[in-house]
Amino acid sequence: MIKWLIAESFFVKMTKIKYISILVTFLLFSCEKVIDVNLNEANPVIVIEGNLTKTPVSVEVKISRTGSYFGSAPVTKISNASVLLEDDLGARFILDELEKGLYKSRNVHPQIDKNYKLSVEVEGKIYEAFSKLNPPVTIDSLTSAFSEGFAFLDAGYYVTIYFEDPAEVKNYYQLKIYKNGKLKNDFDNLIIFDDNLFDGQKLEIQPRNILFIPGDTATIELNSLDKNAYEYFKTFQEVISTNPGSAAPANPNSNFTNGALGYFSAYSTGVKSIEIKDIAE
Amino acid sequence: MFRKIILIGVFIFAFVYANAQTKFVLSGSIKDADTGEDLIGASVIVENLQNTGSVSNNYGFYSLTLPGDNFTIRFQFVGYEPQFIKISLNENIKLDVELSEKSYEIGNVVVTGERADRNISSVEMGNVKMSPKQIESIPVIFGERDILKTIQLTPGVKSAGEGNSGFYVRGGGIDQNLILLDEAPVYNASHLLGFFSVFNSEAIKGANLMKGSIPAEFGGRASSVFDIKMKEGNLKNFGVTGNVGLISSNLAVEGPLVKDKSSFIISGRRTYADMFLVFAKDEDLKKSQLYFYDLNLKTNYKINDNNRIFLSGYFGRDNFGFSDQFGFDWGSVTGTLRWNHNFSEKLFSNTSLIFSNYSYEINIQGDLEIAIRSEIHDWNLKQDFTYYANAKNTLKYGGNIIYHNILPGEISVPESSAFTPEEISRRRAIEWAAYISNSQNISEKIKLYYGLRLAFFSNTGPGEFYEFNENGELTNTIEKEDFGFVKTQGGVEPRLGINYILNKKSSVKASFNRIHQFLHLLSNSTTTTPTDLWLPSSNNVKPQISDQLSLGYFRNFKDNEFESSVEIYYKDLKNQIDYKNGAELVFNSTVEAELVFGRGWAYGAEFLFKRNYGRLNGWLSYTWSKTMRQFDEISNGNPFPARHDRIHDVSVVGIFDISKKLKFSATWVYYTGNAVTFPSGKYEIGGTILGYYTERNGYRMPDYHRLDFGITWQRKKTEKFESSWNFSVYNAYARENAYYIEFRQNEENPDVTEAVQFALFKAIPSVSYKFKF
Incomplete structure (x- = not known):
């Protein structure tokens, strides 16, 4: 069995950040201030966020448009788009606009191993993306334990997740961790990984950066993504965690055609919960 | 036309055979009289002959082939008192020379360590030479003298950022500089995220940055050599x-x-x-x-x-x-x-x-x-x-x-x-x-x-x-x-x-x-x-x-x-x-x-x-x-x-x-x-x-x-x-x-x-x- 901390690069990153912050505190006298920067106004483009899930069955598409960087309006949502979901057998589902910029359908019954195509038509332009619904990977079990904390990690209860990676296929995972029903790692703290290092093996993963207290219920979702969605999240993660002074930022790799930003992801989920118990008990 | 080309060819390559007259070799080393340190790039000039001379190499060694005759040889290195030595060259002569530093006087401070007109007479270009002595009084961050930071004050060399010892040469990347310390490549020349370089100026004799003409003995990095x-x-x-x-x-x-x-x-x-x-x-x-x-x-x-x-x-x-x-x-x-x-x-x-x-x-x-x-x-x-x-x-x-x-x-x-x-x-x-x-x-x-x-x-x-x-x-x-x-x-x-x-x-x-x-x-x-x-x-x-x-x-x-x-x-x-x-x-x-x-x-x-x-x-x-x-x-x-x-x-x-x-x-x-x-x-x-x-x-x-x-x-x-x-x-x-x-x-x-x-x-x-x- 392979036992794995959340990610090796986590340590490397932490090291770098802590190291720089100590340098800055004790050697240097850094000062920060808000400044005016004269930015160009890019032509607005369409942003689409589409998710198709099996557990629970749901299809949801959000459509918006980019705005001026220093503009005050948060986001311009787009109404009256035609949104269509098709599977590779030709079944078609039209999504209805439930609220401004949010499109859903109740008729879809996602099926494993099918390819889905999402088409969005806005002002005569069509944007398309494909995503395959891969089979779910089940979580075998969860345990909880207490860590004294060390180096940059705080003391507290953490969860260990056990599962087996299906052999001979490429798997792309996302872990979602809920504490008492509340998602603790949203887009600003994605945990995603592929099976490059452990294809077909049993795994044990300890997300040490999300801690619990006795009495909490931890719910873990193990999502199986498809390659393109995984690419999107990986590049998304890169953009938002870009350290100042590091590589030039770029837009995450969208899987939409025609220059739309965003992603369409079909995924299946393995889920389990555990109640965190006091070690003294 | 054909003849001319032949002539040039012969002119360049026939030097080995041109020794019609009997010639002798004057060779030796040039050193600092106080410390015995080899002087690199010191000039050996034959006073009686025009445009004849040599320069000491990285180990202070020089060699000069001359026709048998009486000569006055001038040994000189800027910052040092020149020496004139008379020789009768009727056999191969070995002559080791020690030069003394010029006494420190106001109005007579010499900054370069080179023969003064070397920049005119040598083929080298895009070359910056520096010695710790020369940079001694140039102010730097934290008061820590640093040859990598001073070199950034010369044309064509850009600093990698505030207080940083990393540098870019003529549009090349940071990794395109071959940094050599006594011939050994230094793969990471910075301390504390670049705020200091690894070169302690008390231990350094001199440095030469080559950004233009790079001699054939160097290679392996695309933009420069810092020797x-x-x-x-x-x-x-x-x-x-x-x-x-x-x-x-x-x-x-x-x-x-x-x-x-x-x-x-x-x-x-x-x-x-x-x-x-x-x-x-x-x-x-x-x-x-x-x-x-x-x-x-x-x-x-x-x-x-x-x-x-x-x-x-x-x-x-x-x-x-x-x-x-x-x-x-x-x-x-x-x-x-x-x-x-x-x-x-x-x-x-x-x-x-x-x-x-x-x-x-x-x-x-x-x-x-x-x-x-x-x-x-x-x-x-x-x-x-x-x-x-x-x-x-x-x-x-x-x-x-x-x-x-x-x-x-x-x-x-x-x-x-x-x-x-x-x-x-x-x-x-x-x-x-x-x-x-x-x-x-x-x-x-x-x-x-x-x-x-x-x-x-x-x-x-x-x-x-x-x-x-x-x-x-x-x-x-x-x-x-x-x-x-x-x-x-x-x-x-x-x-x-x-x-x-x-x-x-x-x-x-x-x-x-x-x-x-x-x-x-x-x-x-x-x-x-x-x-x-x-x-x-x-x-x-x-x-x-x-x-x-x-x-x-x-x-x-x-x-x-x-x-x-x-x-x-x-x-x-x-x-x-x-x-x-x-x-x-x-x-x-x-x-x-x-x-x-x-x-x-x-x-x-x-x-x-x-x-x-x-x-x-x-x-x-x-x-x-x-x-x-x-x-x-x-x-x-x-x-x-x-x-x-x-x-x-x-x-x-x-x-x-x-x-x-x-x-x-x-x-x-x-x-x-x-x-x-x-x-x-x-x-x-x-x-x-x-x-x-x-x-x-x-x-x-x-x-x-x-x-x-x-x-x-x-x-x-x-x-x-x-x-x-x-x-x-x-x-x-x-x-x-x-x-x-x-x-x-x-x-x-x-x-x-x-x-x-x-x-x-x-x-x-x-x-x-x-x-x-």
Whole structure:
């Protein structure tokens, strides 16, 4: 069995950040201030966020448009788009606009191993993306334990997740961790990984950066993504965690055609919960 | 027409046969009379013959072939009293000369260590020579003299950022500079994230940056060679030099082991800024460490007139510890063993065995124990010959073979723990080169340099090699056994230079170089960081190739008191490396699949005006340049300015002698902002606001400027003891120069996005005390 901390690069990153912050505190006298920067106004483009899930069955598409960087309006949502979901057998589902910029359908019954195509038509332009619904990977079990904390990690209860990676296929995972029903790692703290290092093996993963207290219920979702969605999240993660002074930022790799930003992801989920118990008990 | 061509051909190549008249060889060494240190680049001038002379080599050796006659020979090195020696050359003569330093007088301070008109008469161009002595009074951050930072004040050399020792030369990347310490390549020349360089100026004799004409004996990096030589140690007397500063101190001890035959020098340095951490409120910070140390060692032994050996070493390490449970240290080790041998008065040989290593290690302890390690090490065997054919031709030839061994990353855990260790396959390669070159004085007016270098690189086993398809997916893994060759790449590198001397005061020069670079630095940071990784060329990565053409006009005024130059260059770079979106550079065995390849080009003009001596001396430098890159995968394939594209760059350096004991110095730096990528819009995904980027490096950072000044106050100076105080202020008018600009959501109102500028330093005063006995 392979036992794995959340990610090796986590340590490397932490090291770098802590190291720089100590340098800055004790050697240097850094000062920060808000400044005016004269930015160009890019032509607005369409942003689409589409998710198709099996557990629970749901299809949801959000459509918006980019705005001026220093503009005050948060986001311009787009109404009256035609949104269509098709599977590779030709079944078609039209999504209805439930609220401004949010499109859903109740008729879809996602099926494993099918390819889905999402088409969005806005002002005569069509944007398309494909995503395959891969089979779910089940979580075998969860345990909880207490860590004294060390180096940059705080003391507290953490969860260990056990599962087996299906052999001979490429798997792309996302872990979602809920504490008492509340998602603790949203887009600003994605945990995603592929099976490059452990294809077909049993795994044990300890997300040490999300801690619990006795009495909490931890719910873990193990999502199986498809390659393109995984690419999107990986590049998304890169953009938002870009350290100042590091590589030039770029837009995450969208899987939409025609220059739309965003992603369409079909995924299946393995889920389990555990109640965190006091070690003294 | 045909006849003329033949004539030129014969003219160039017939020098060996031109010895109709009986000729004799004058050879020997040139040394400093006080310390016995070899003088590099000292001139040997034959007074009675026009345009005849020689220059001492890196070991102080010179050789000159002359017809049998009586001559007066002038030995000279600027900053030293010249010596005139009369000889009757009716047999081969060996003449060792010792020159004494000129006494220090106001109005007669000499800054260069060179023959004053060397910049006019030599073929070299785009060359900057520096000695610690010369930079002694130039103010620097934290009062720590640093040759890598002072070199950034010269034209064509750009700093990698505020207070940083990393540098860019003529549009080349940070990894395109070959930094040599006693011939050993230094893979990471910075301490404390670049705020200090690994070169302790007390241990350094001199440095030579070659950015234009790069001689055939050097290769392996596309943009420049920075050749740094360590002191050899005083052959005559024991001496101790020390420097006590606010955040670091150093001490050097040197002296003879056997008088005039063997000497040594040991020089150490340690920073102690982290001592202030005890005042920290945070308990973890109190227990933290952050320091580095350096140790330079060198010794030499003169076996006899024809044989001499040198052994030098460098050890340096940074140490960062956080609480008791986290340790991170990194550093370099280099070693050079050299043997100088004179086969004859005309044939000088040097054989070197060189070792270089850079490694880092991260240790984590707690309920998990993890160690992360990475290293690169090299063994290099090198043979160089210099054949002083006659007064008009000096031939150099030789070769070397390097064995590279790179461990990209290794994670180890105690056996008892259930965690899985991981090692990324070591990468091994052999790099070899052979070269030949000739410096030829065609006439009094024309000097030529022509050379050829063959440079090749072979990946070898044991190890894993990968094949990828167009989408960067792994298609095949090849397992190679010991010394199984995988791929050999490289080629021929012409090196050409010409100097047309217009008159004693001015000359026009041109040069052309081709260089292959086989090792590439993977880094997605603007400054060098300890975890940067070197990647060898392979079946998936082609060597970088640089072609540079430069032209220059050199003019001196008032008997070489003032020196000026204008140089223009065009550089073409092939097989440049950038990264795919979201590339994982650390702990990735198939990192080659994360790279994209493109091209680059750079051009510019460099202006230098320098006053070599006088009560007020110093220089003015201005560079205008453009640096571009083009990758099919980036910015829709459109050319974009490189990150370090900086159009205008000005440096002013002034040193003023107020009195015999008081010296004032100041530097002012101004440059326009680097290219940078900013968002041109925003949008939201999953509740997070993202910037919308339309092009790579389409924006500019704000202009940068800074004034530093320093005062050196000479205290007692006797035969036995001397001391001085140095006070300096970095960024004297406390300008908040942008270190980076971050675009983010406002903390109070996440709907509002703002640009936040970070500046590192306001004014930083420092003081240091230097002593010598």
